[in-house]
Amino acid sequence: MKKILMIPGPVEYDAPVLSAMSMPTKAHTDINFINTFREALEHTSKIFGSASGFPFIISGSGTLGMETSVANFIRKGDKVLVVSTGYFGDRYKDLLSLFTDRVDVYQPPLGQAADPSIIKEKVENGSYSLVTVTHVDTSTGVRNDIRTIASSFPDTDTLLVADGVCSIGGEEFSMDWGVDVAFTASQKALGTPPGLTVGAIGDKAVQRMEKVPALSFFSDLRKWRKVFDAMLQSKPAYFGTPNVNLIYALKSSLESINNEGIAKRTKRHEVVASAFRGALDELGLKLIAEKSFANTLSVPYLPEGVKLPSFLSAAERFGAVFAGGLIADIKDRYFRIGHMGSVGQSEVMISIGAIERSLKKNGYDVKLGSGLGKAQEIMQDADFAYNSQ
Ligand code: PMP
Numbered sequence: 001m002k003k004i005l006m007i008p009g010p011v012e013y014d015a016p017v018l019s020a021m022s023m024p025t026k027a028h029t030d031i032n033f034i035n036t037f038r039e040a041l042e043h044t045s046k047i048f049g050s051a052s053g054f055p056f057i058i059s060g061s062g063t064l065g066m067e068t069s070v071a072n073f074i075r076k077g078d079k080v081l082v083v084s085t086g087y088f089g090d091r092y093k094d095l096l097s098l099f100t101d102r103v104d105v106y107q108p109p110l111g112q113a114a115d116p117s118i119i120k121e122k123v124e125n126g127s128y129s130l131v132t133v134t135h136v137d138t139s140t141g142v143r144n145d146i147r148t149i150a151s152s153f154p155d156t157d158t159l160l161v162a163d164g165v166c167s168i169g170g171e172e173f174s175m176d177w178g179v180d181v182a183f184t185a186s187q188k189a190l191g192t193p194p195g196l197t198v199g200a201i202g203d204k205a206v207q208r209m210e211k212v213p214a215l216s217f218f219s220d221l222r223k224w225r226k227v228f229d230a231m232l233q234s235k236p237a238y239f240g241t242p243n244v245n246l247i248y249a250l251k252s253s254l255e256s257i258n259n260e261g262i263a264k265r266t267k268r269h270e271v272v273a274s275a276f277r278g279a280l281d282e283l284g285l286k287l288i289a290e291k292s293f294a295n296t297l298s299v300p301y302l303p304e305g306v307k308l309p310s311f312l313s314a315a316e317r318f319g320a321v322f323a324g325g326l327i328a329d330i331k332d333r334y335f336r337i338g339h340m341g342s343v344g345q346s347e348v349m350i351s352i353g354a355i356e357r358s359l360k361k362n363g364y365d366v367k368l369g370s371g372l373g374k375a376q377e378i379m380q381d382a383d384f385a386y387n388s389q
Contacts, residue, residue: 003316004347006320006338006347007338008323008336008338009187009338010194011338011343012341013341013342014252014253014256020251023245028236034236037231039254043255043258044056044057047190048200049173049174049176051175053200053201054225057197057228059246060197060218061197062163062197064219065163065197065199067095068183069132070099070161070215071214072209072212072220072221073159074100074129074212078100079128080100080103080128080131081105081119081122082104083106083119084106084134085113085137086134087140087326088134088166092134099215104126104128110327114144114145114149116152119149120152123152129157131153131158131160131161133161134163135162135164135173136171136296138297138326139326141288141289142289142292143292143295144292146177151178154178159204161182163182164182166340168190169184170188170266170269170295170296170341171189171269172262172266179202181199185198188338189269191257191342192250193246269296269340272345272347272348273296275378277293278374279355279371280355280371282371282374283356284303285303286300286301287300295339296340297340298339299336301334303364306359308333310362315354318358319350322336322351323337324336349375356370
């Protein structure tokens with residue numbers, strides 16, 4: 001029986017994307033590949049809303065994106081601020097500690113988004129070289145208001161780095177808001193199997209990059225930029241061998257994102273997320289996020305008495321694979337539902353059905369169909385015309 005992958009990345013991928021992976025591999029100097037890379041870069045700029053600066057696509061996972069986003073823009077010992085709303089915010093603390101002892105952390109209480117006015121105050125008074133904010137922290141499902149946060153940066157020397165790994169392609173986002181560095185990973189809302197980090201660098205960050213030395217070798221954007229610039233002019237260039245087949249897959253997916261249109265796509269994610277939240281609420285499951293919910297995933301606590309491993313394995317038997325928790329103290333008390341990429345009404349119905357049945361199997365008193373009914377009500381008039389197949 002087919003089961004669907006509903007973890008927060010990797011996700012289910014469309015058939016044209018998967019078939020691009022299995023074509024015979026071309027030379028990275030082949031003009032057909034170069035033009036595909038060029039188109040993928042052009043689509044990236046559009047999806048990131050970046051009119052200037054440059055886009056990047058590098059082989060590696062989202063963690064390489066995190067490293068790239070800081071190791072090119074600070075000097076050793078610089079003062080930096082990490083805004084942490086979960087596990088991936090905390091990862092920035094560990095990463096930046098390799099380069100500097102002066103890492104300040106602003107951590108709102110669990111489940112709450114960062115307060116933009118607190119960040120504004122810190123940016124005005126903290127002499128930070130750079131601030132990192134995780135747009136959606138995948139461990140909590142909390143979404144930060146990057147747009148408002150970004151409005152505090154333009155008149156300062158501080159760079160704003162946005163980790164968009166669990167947001168870009170599914171949530172509203174634009175570099176034009178005043179974000180200096182942003183990136184994601186292929187496996188989430190960009191709808192391409194794992195293996196690429198994809199991002200954009202704005203003008204202010206380009207200027208910084210030209211003044212400071214790189215703190216790592218493989219993620220040195222000064223070297224990669226020459227490759228991207230050449231590719232954008234349909235010319236070959238080399239720094240490290242690109243992941244040829246994945247770039248064909250990425251181009252296919254990015255093209256379908258831009259064909260659907262970012263506004264329509266984020267709206268679709270919003271409707272799917274509302275259906276999940278409505279159904280979970282109907283079933284009596286409380287989310288970790290208190291108000292600022294992500295549209296790319298939902299993160300509910302399990303009811304008292306329901307054990308995570310047996311909940312997850314029964315849900316899988318009922319047709320949907322979900323993920324367990326990541327926050328150390330509570331990781332066995334909650335689970336995570338990824339709903340990004342080409343998700344729509346079928347994924348909602350299969351997932352909610354599996355959640356209801358697994359809860360019941362695990363002794364929780366649930367009326368089968370109650371969550372499904374709520375999800376159907378929410379999706380009843382939504383436009384799900386998108387069909388990539
Ligand atoms: N940041 C966020 C917000 C993430 O969700 C993840 C992965 N789940 C990462 C960074 C790290 O990405 P990867 O696992 O692809 O290295």
